[in-house]
Amino acid sequence: MRKVLIPIIIVVLLASIFILSKNSKQQEKISQESNSQAASQNTPENCSGKALIELTEGPYYKTGSPEREKIAESNTPGEHLILKGYVFDTDCKSIANAWLDFWQADGEGNYDNLGYNLRGHQYTDENGFFRIETIVPGQYPGRTEHIHFKVRKSENSSVITSQLFFPDSDTNSTDTIFDDSLIVEFGTDPDGSKFASYNIIVP
């Protein structure tokens, strides 16, 4: 009996390993496809070639932000937000390894001036792509919702400072810093998750 059972057990084990490995490869493929589809939402066709407008840094910038994609630490008040896009030059050539530094208020309009919550820098990938995981910023007196950022094409390039805004905010029209060329666009990834996107065009 044992002689019969052992080969059966071995066959069942090998079959399980094969099925698990196949599923894992399929998952990996789905994930890769999803990423490439997500990355293709903002393509060079969406590059206007018009350099971004510089806006004031404001009073809350801090140097030394951590390098990270997820800038909202846990329990940060506000609605979850993915912001992504590409950095281009004015010839619509994507810029790999561009430095980006983001900072913003939380969902209640408060900046973390003691620590580095909602602050983080990163470098674009080989396609000029960037992505941050954050929350929708809240308003504070005199300001509509906005995300601050700095961008630099390379170590020897000058730093450009600006801000991103949100569509359909009723306070955009009363904010004297607001510029409608800096409004993010909302989209939905194939997996149903929502994101905001903006292509940053650097002179």
Ligand SMILES: [Fe+2]
């Ligand atoms: Fe601000």
